[in-house]
Amino acid sequence: MNDYRPPVDEQRFLLLDVLRTGEILPTLPAFTEADADLLTQVLEEAGKFVGKVVSPLQAVGDAPGCRFEDGRVTTPPGFADAYRAFWQAGWPSLACAPEDGGQGLPWVLEGVLYEMLSAANHGWTMAPGLLHGAYECLKHHGSEELKARYLPKVASGEWLATMCLTEPHAGSDLGLARTQAVPQADGSFRLRGTKIFISGGEHDLTDNIVHLVLAREPGAPAGPKGLSLFLAPKFLEDGTRNPIACERIEEKMGLHGSPTCVLRFDEAVAWRVGEPGRGLNAMFVMMNAARLHVALQGIGLLDAAWQKANAYAQERRQMRAPGALRGTGAADPIVRHPAVRRILDTERAWADGLRVLAYRTGIELDLARHHPDAQRRATAQQWCSLVTPVLKAVCTEQGFAGASRCLQVFGGHGYVKEWGIEQIVRDARVTMIYEGTNEIQAIDLLARKVLPDGGQGLLAVLDTLARDLDAQRDAALLARFDALRAITRELAAASAHDDTLPYEAADDYLRAVGLALLGWAWSAIERTPGAETARWTAPARAAQLRVLPEFELRLDILRTQCATTTPRRSAA
Structure with a gap:
């Protein structure tokens, strides 16, 4: 009951049957061989590795967790061996370009892999979790010299990477960062400053760590436009250790298997990545990719919690089940009780629907990168830009809330460590915070992406989805x-008179968009041959009865906000 089992058959059904990925991807020149058979083979092998190697380490990741002594971090027993097996088997390089030593497979496969990994062992998965972003950042912004020196090691996963943004006084407002980068005669820089909340800033998993650091050059303007991005390795080419000190690791609510470090840069040797003053542009290559990965973390954690709750509900016997669900004994498995069945079906409805949206976004990411037609690439990029913040916020919120609901199935047993469900609840909470808080995702969606063009981009996405719908069968969805x-349109009009409105309405608006998209996802599932079984009909019913009606609530809140808006301007 304590080990997560990757749901490969269900993932394959959603990826290949519902979304027809095996037909779409081979039309791209980069993926001509990525047919259904290859995709299935990769999923099955990934499931085997995750289930056998990573999942059994979940408990030791929580206790004893990581240890810090004399500036060094020791990861939990078995973590280093598992990571060595991971990179030597080629899993980090799944979607990297062949010229960089990668396998050149679609990004969506990497996304499904990381969903499995996060579900199996979130703490362990934090280590390779930033590799994809660091690879993209170096590939697109690094000099030829830096790429030759570091890109193959990052692509293969032989060296891990970090993203060093936050400082004690500068969280979401990165423009307040003070870390200094002083240029040297040889073209390198020396970094001075302290960064906090650095996942994997120090560990024993790899021989070297590649730190990507936001810092300010002398004379740079204040604010975000004065920040540049720098690469500072733990060890330099001559084998000497760069003066980067780990001062401590944080004592956290969860994720004890992942060392969250305070790093001090004491004249550390570094090289600029990209142009001066364009550090955030280079870093956002990492952050945007990371946000989709975090969305998949939320889905994976929800599924892991559901698996535990479902297994417990099958075995735990309490009282006689009421009505048509009644068994024959003095006490029935609690899965027969409607109150428990309601929780299980509802959380599965969320997990299945969100999977479809995340996988569709992964496919669109592949299309944005590789489709030969410029217009189709632009359409795919528009989808990713608009849907990624929705997924990051909705998936992580439901990952935490749904895991808490699954804990409820255990009753008092869920609140003790024996069953492992409380670890998932604790581990899931941070996903709503890092890589941009969910409130920032909502503001990004409404204030920065929807309202500036009057909602035309989002409306185009809805129009594209509506073309596949049936007016009679999907009447409720089309009405949403x-x-x-x-x-x-109402928000755009009201915001013209009150520029604080988008920031007040953003959370409810994002949630409404997420629910509308979830309705489309379930429509896609239900019209797919093979979805007529109880495996899919039970969560489909829960989606219609208990999930999608929330859309009307959010809409009522938004309408009231628009109707009660009074003309005022923000202090800015």
Whole structure:
């Protein structure tokens, strides 16, 4: 009951049957061989590795967790061996370009892999979790010299990477960062400053760590436009240790298997990545990719919690089940009780629907990178830009809330460590905070992406989805799309008189968009041959009864906000 089992058959059904990935990807020149058979083979092998190697280490990741002594971090027993097996088997390089030593497979496969990994062992998965972003950052912004020196090691996963943004006084407002980068005669820089909340800033998993650091050059302007990005390795080419000190690791609510470090840069040798003053542009290559990965973390953690709750509900016997679900004994498995069945079906409805949206976004990411037609690439990029913040916020919120609901199935047993469910709840909470808090995701969606073009980009996404719908069968879903179009226009009009409104309405708006998209996902599942079984019909019913009606609540809140808006301007 304590080990997570990757749901490969269900993932394959959603990826290949519902989304028809095996037909779409081979049309791209980069993925001509990525047919259904290859995708299935990769999923099955990934499931075997995750289930056998990573999942059994979940408990030791929590206790004893990581140890810090004399500036060094020791990861939990078995973590280093598992990571060595991971990179030597080629899993980090799954979606990296062949010229960089990668396998050149679609990104969506990497996304499904990391969903499995996060579900199996979130703490362990934090170590390779930033490799994809560091690879993209170096590939697109690094000099030829830096790429030759570091890109193959990062692509293969032989060396891990970090993202050093936050400082004690500068969290989400990165423009307040003070870390200094002083240029040297040889073209290198020396870094001075302290960074906090650095996942994997020090560990014993790899021989070297590649730190990507936001810092300010002398004379740079204040604010975010004065920040540049620098690469500072733990060890230099001559084998000497760069003066980067780990002062401590944080004592956290969860994720005890991942060392969250305070790093002090004492004249550390570094090289600029990209142009001066364009550090955030280079870093956002990492952050945007990371946000989709975090969305998949939320889905994986929800599924892991559901698996535990479902297994417990099958075995635990309490009282006689009521009505048509009644068994024959004095006490029935609690899975027969409607109150428990309601929790299990509802959380599965969330997990399945969100999977479809995340996998669709992964496919669109592959299309944005590799489709030969410029217009199709632009359409795919528009989807990713608009849907990624929705997924990051909705998936992580539901990952935490849903895991808490699954703990409820255990009753008092869920609150003790024996069953492992409380670890998932603790581990899941941080996903709503890092890589941009969910509130920032909502503001990014409404204030920065929807309202500037009057909602035209989002409406184009809805129009694309609506073309696949049936007017009679999908009448309720099409009505939600119409309502979303209308409230978007209302918000645009009201915001012209009150520029604080988008920031007040952002959370409810994002949630409404997420629910509308979730309705489309379930429509796609239900019209797929093979979805007629109880495995899919039970969560489909829960989606219609207990999940999607929330859309009307969010819409009512937004309408009230628009109707009660009074003309005022923000202090800015």
